[in-house]
Amino acid sequence: MTRKAPLFTFAVITDTHVRPAVLDRSSPFPVNDLANDRARHAIAEILRHDPAFVIHLGDMVHTLPHMPAYVDACREAKEIFAPLMSVMRFVAGNHDIGDKPSVDAPAAPITEATTQIYRAQFGSDYSAFDHQDCVFVLLNSSLVNSGTREENEQRAWLEQTLADAQGRRVFVFSHYPPFINDPHEQPHYDNYSEPGRSWLVGLLRRHGIEALMSGHVHQFFFNRVGASKLYCLPPTSFIRQDYADLYKIEPTSEFGRDDTGKFGFALVDVFEDGHGLRVVQTDGRQLEKEAQPTRPSRPVDVSSQQDRPLTVHLRHAWAETVELPYNGPMEEFSRKRARNDYTLLRLWQMGLSSVRVPIGDLLDEATRQRVLDYHSAGIRFCVFSVGVPSASALEALRPALAAIEHFEMVTAHVDLSDLADMSPLAALPGIQIVVGKAHSSKQETGGEKVFAHSVSYGFKFDERERAVAACGARPDGRLVSRLAFQVNLTDDLPQRLHELDAFGAEHSLGVIANIRLADQNPAVANFNDELIAERVMTAVRCADGLANTSLQLDTFVDIDRGYNPRHGLLDRHYNFREAGRWLAGLKDR
Numbered sequence: 001m002t003r004k005a006p007l008f009t010f011a012v013i014t015d016t017h018v019r020p021a022v023l024d025r026s027s028p029f030p031v032n033d034l035a036n037d038r039a040r041h042a043i044a045e046i047l048r049h050d051p052a053f054v055i056h057l058g059d060m061v062h063t064l065p066h067m068p069a070y071v072d073a074c075r076e077a078k079e080i081f082a083p084l085m086s087v088m089r090f091v092a093g094n095h096d097i098g099d100k101p102s103v104d105a106p107a108a109p110i111t112e113a114t115t116q117i118y119r120a121q122f123g124s125d126y127s128a129f130d131h132q133d134c135v136f137v138l139l140n141s142s143l144v145n146s147g148t149r150e151e152n153e154q155r156a157w158l159e160q161t162l163a164d165a166q167g168r169r170v171f172v173f174s175h176y177p178p179f180i181n182d183p184h185e186q187p188h189y190d191n192y193s194e195p196g197r198s199w200l201v202g203l204l205r206r207h208g209i210e211a212l213m214s215g216h217v218h219q220f221f222f223n224r225v226g227a228s229k230l231y232c233l234p235p236t237s238f239i240r241q242d243y244a245d246l247y248k249i250e251p252t253s254e255f256g257r258d259d260t261g262k263f264g265f266a267l268v269d270v271f272e273d274g275h276g277l278r279v280v281q282t283d284g285r286q287l288e289k290e291a292q293p294t295r296p297s298r299p300v301d302v303s304s305q306q307d308r309p310l311t312v313h314l315r316h317a318w319a320e321t322v323e324l325p326y327n328g329p330m331e332e333f334s335r336k337r338a339r340n341d342y343t344l345l346r347l348w349q350m351g352l353s354s355v356r357v358p359i360g361d362l363l364d365e366a367t368r369q370r371v372l373d374y375h376s377a378g379i380r381f382c383v384f385s386v387g388v389p390s391a392s393a394l395e396a397l398r399p400a401l402a403a404i405e406h407f408e409m410v411t412a413h414v415d416l417s418d419l420a421d422m423s424p425l426a427a428l429p430g431i432q433i434v435v436g437k438a439h440s441s442k443q444e445t446g447g448e449k450v451f452a453h454s455v456s457y458g459f460k461f462d463e464r465e466r467a468v469a470a471c472g473a474r475p476d477g478r479l480v481s482r483l484a485f486q487v488n489l490t491d492d493l494p495q496r497l498h499e500l501d502a503f504g505a506e507h508s509l510g511v512i513a514n515i516r517l518a519d520q521n522p523a524v525a526n527f528n529d530e531l532i533a534e535r536v537m538t539a540v541r542c543a544d545g546l547a548n549t550s551l552q553l554d555t556f557v558d559i560d561r562g563y564n565p566r567h568g569l570l571d572r573h574y575n576f577r578e579a580g581r582w583l584a585g586l587k588d589r
Contacts (some may be wrong), residue, residue: 004271007132007270007272008132009049009267009269010051010054011049011053011054011268012054012055012056012173012233012266012267012268013265014059014175014216014234014235015235016056016077017095017238018035018060018061018076019035020063020076026063026069027062029238029257031254034237035062035236036080037289038263038282038285039077039237040288041282041285041286042264043081043084045280049280051087051267053088053089054084054087055089055091055213056089057174057214057215057216058090058091058093058096059093059094060081060093060095060096061073061076061077062095062237064095065096065117065118066098070117074121074122090123091138091141091175092122092125092141092142093175093215093216094107094175095107097117097142098115100144100145101145101146104328104332104333105189106329106330109142110142110143125140125143126138126140126157134170136173137172138173139175141174141175141176141192141214142175145192145194145195145196162209166207170210171209171211171212172213174200174214175214175215175216176192176214177192177217177230178225178230179192179201179223180221180336181221181321181337181338181339182337183223187334189330190330201225204228205226208228210227210274210275211231212228212229212231213268214230214231215233215235217232218234218237218243219234219240219243219246220233220279220341220344221339222341222345223373224373229376229377233279234279236264236265236282238254239256239258239263240256242324242327242331244259245325246340247572247573249571252573259573260284261283261573261574263281263282264280265279277348278348278349281349281576281584281586307351308351308540309544309551310354310539310540311382311405311552311553312552312553312554313356313552313556314343314355314356314357315555315557318340318357320339322339322340323336323337324336342574343556343574346569346570346574346580348377350584352583354380355374355556356382356383356408357383357384358383358384362381362383368400371400371403372403380403381400382404382407384409386410387409387410387418388409394424397428404431406431406433406481407428407432408435408512409436410436411435411436411437411438413437414463414466414467416467416470416474421476422477423476423479426479432481432482432510433479434481434482434483434484435482435484436459436485437457437460437467438456438457439457439460439486441453452521452522452523454520456520457486457554458484458512458514459484460485464483464500468483468507471483481510484512484552485511485513487500487515487516488520489516489520490520493515493535493538494542496513497542501549504548504549509548511550513552514554515552515553515554516554517532518554519564525565526566529579530578532568532577532579533577533579533582535579536553536569536579537579539553553569555568556568556569557569557571558570558572569583
């Protein structure tokens with residue numbers, strides 16, 4: 001399914017960190033020497049999309065205003081931006097204008113002098129403009145909490161601008177995000193301190209701001225304040241290596257600073273009834289100065305990513321908050337909390353809008369809030385439980401009912417004899433009820449076969465008639481609208497999917513095909529990315545021909561340790577595997 005065409009599309013780029021043409025001594029990290037050519041590549045890619053306008057969220061340059069090479073860096077940046085300069089707007093970043101006021105900041109703060117230096121290079125440090133009855137507001141976030149006359153002037157200007165825009169759609173742009181994990185988090189290098197944070201968050205709530213976009217953190221984060229969506233967007237230059245602790249695996253190149261799978265820019269599609277965010281991968285690619293284009297080379301479709309007909313298993317914790325080590329220069333004296341929101345970004349990029357999670361995720365209040373946040377971003381949840389959930393569990397689900405696509409009950413027996421009375425599930429209006437079987441190694445017969453502890457999900461294909469008969473024999477069986485079956489790695493995938501679909505048609509019953517990427521032997525790894533990509537592509541291509549069958553894919557992120565190790569759509573850094581790249585439109589087959 002493809003969404004209707006947008007009213008218009010604009011682009012957002014951030015943290016290019018351009019250096020002077022003759023590299024200065026403003027960074028000890030080798031990856032920073034690649035920033036200029038990486039920015040040049042990103043600009044060329046944006047140009048191909050021919051956006052209505054482009055907003056740079058700050059840190060256009062790496063050299064700071066008080067350094068001798070600052071003007072040269074700005075000159076180089078403007079040469080790189082030249083193909084789009086006529087439609088570009090700039091947000092002041094801390095490298096461009098000075099850090100926010102802080103005792104432990106690693107660079108000098110904003111001053112009246114640095115503000116004048118910035119304005120001479122990039123124009124006004126805060127401003128607003130209109131486009132097709134939308135209002136776009138650009139803030140100087142380094143001023144917030146500075147206690148200066150300029151802060152008071154910006155504050156009064158913003159309040160008046162938002163009051164004048166009442167009833168219109170408003171998008172706000174700030175280099176620093178108000179917060180990255182929680183509106184009540186402690187102040188740190190990557191957020192607004194108080195009282196400025198509460199002031200801005202209050203304005204977001206009061207005026208129903210559609211979205212606030214920020215850079216600075218060189219990571220992707222997604223949050224909400226009331227109806228307002230808050231996005232932190234990835235850079236084109238380098239990744240902040242302090243966030244490498246979000247991933248439970250050794251860091252990538254330069255201790256996580258050159259994590260090439262996480263570079264990109266954003267396209268924002270503005271519709272009559274909302275907006276869509278598409279982050280376009282640049283993968284750290286570079287373009288030399290001599291190859292820089294001056295106009296669009298070929299048209300690019302600007303419609304939003306189509307929905308892929310797959311539900312993916314979120315086996316890894318997807319909403320947990322991680323406490324990062326206190327370790328300067330950014331956080332020498334405090335811990336910073338953050339989430340790995342690349343789960344959400346990768347779902348968007350691959351066109352996946354349905355995920356499978358255990359009921360415990362919705363029973364935990366903090367995780368349930370993230371369920372609602374994801375749902376606001378277009379994600380639907382398939383929730384599973386061993387047996388029929390208790391009355392208290394069903395009550396706890398109530399606040400999140402709108403986010404639940406279907407509810408799966410796991411049974412231990414083909415005859416469903418272990419399932420309690422299912423009639424309480426009638427209290428889940430509009431939610432399809434599914435039954436699937438746990439297949440355990442304890443059910444295997446003896447003989448010469450090596451015994452392996454294993455459990456998998458879904459009725460076996462040869463259990464299908466007994467399973468449907470068991471449902472029909474129960475007075476509450478009418479509540480069950482689907483049965484879940486497992487499809488193993490060695491099964492002929494197209495044949496099995498069409499067999500299951502025919503079975504569903506015969507019994508007027510929906511079918512879920514749980515496509516397993518794991519080997520049936522838990523000691524054997526499936527790290528064959530070609531095989532997995534072929535499996536995923538075959539499933540997607542078969543989906544259009546299935547009238548009664550929906551597809552689940554196990555699994556989303558690599559299981560690279562423990563039992564049944566296998567690759568998924570993403571590696572443990574949450575970068576694309578081959579199958580993920582194909583789903584995201586990054587690889588032709």
